[in-house]
Amino acid sequence: MSDLTGRTVLVAGATSTSGRVAVQTLRAAGAGVIAVGHDPVKLEALAAQVDAAGTGAPWMTPSCDLADEQAVHGLADRLHAGGVTVDGVLHLVGGWRGGGGLAGQSDDDYRFLERSLTGLRFVSRAFDADLRASDAAREAIVSSVSVRRPLAGGANYAAIKAASEAWARALAQGFAKAAxxxxxxxxxxxxxxxxxxxxxxxxxxxxxxVALWDADAADVNDTVIDLTA
Incomplete structure (x- = not known):
């Protein structure tokens, strides 16, 4: 396993099953973890599950509405005031709503799905300086193969995922230009x-x-990795 000792990684949307597994895997690799969610009750359940699974690197579970720009920047300010900067961000804010063909693509569903893109924008901007200052930073999002072939019943979902990929690629270009x-x-x-x-x-x-830290940044920046292949 990769050695991430001394690294700090923020997991956005950490209360899902994928969030819990990511937190446990990152801690086992030696990384300090900031597991962020908006529901304190779910964060408490996450803490109980992760702590019961065994020891690992230090971690924290701050509550934050990632679709609230002021709240996200407030979280960043609190972490920085405590001397904490991040070397990685994993975006897991998501969800699915769809079906019913194009006529079934409601605005309510779109606004629900849009929160994942909004959270990505706010978090990446709030911690951009941290990542650029790190000697080995990695940021990743989870998208969908539906971006390659959108269906009418998933138009809202595919549109949000496509926009999220565009944002992630813009981050990659920003990293490259800064270097x-x-x-x-x-x-x-x-x-x-x-x-x-x-x-x-x-x-x-x-x-x-976790394995992204084993690769040279230039080899993985602005790449799309299909986990279903």
Whole structure:
């Protein structure tokens, strides 16, 4: 397993099954983890599950509405005030709503799905300086193979995932440009993981995310990794 001792990774949307597995895998690799969710009750349940699974690197479970820009920047400010900066971000805020063909693509469903993109935008901006200052930073999102072939019944979902991928690729270009402008090797990478369905791939996702630190940033920045292949 990769050695992430001394690294700190923020897991956004950590109260899902994939979040719990990611937290456990990151801690086992030696990384300190900031497991963020908006529901304190679910965070308490996550803490009980992770602590019961065994020891690992230090971690915390701050509650934050990731779709609230002020709240996200407040979280970043609190962490920075405590001397905490991050070397990695894994975005797991998501969900599915769809079906019913194009006529079934309601605005309510779109707004629900849009929260994942909103959270990605706010978190990546709030911690961008941290990642650029790190000597080995990795940021990743989970997208969908539906981006390659959108269906009418999943138009809202595919549109949000496509926009999220565009944002992740923009992050990658920003990392590359900052390194070029500073005339230094690229140390930060933004990666897209695609799945057909995340259920059953939680450990694969966690392992592949941790393994990003074993690769040179230039080799993985602005790449799309299909976990269903």
């Amino acid at each position: 070029r402008d500073a005339e230094r090797p690229l140390a930060a990478a933004s990666v897209v993981f695609r799945v057909k369905a995340l259920a059953g791939l939680e450990q694969t996702l966690a392992d592949r995310f």
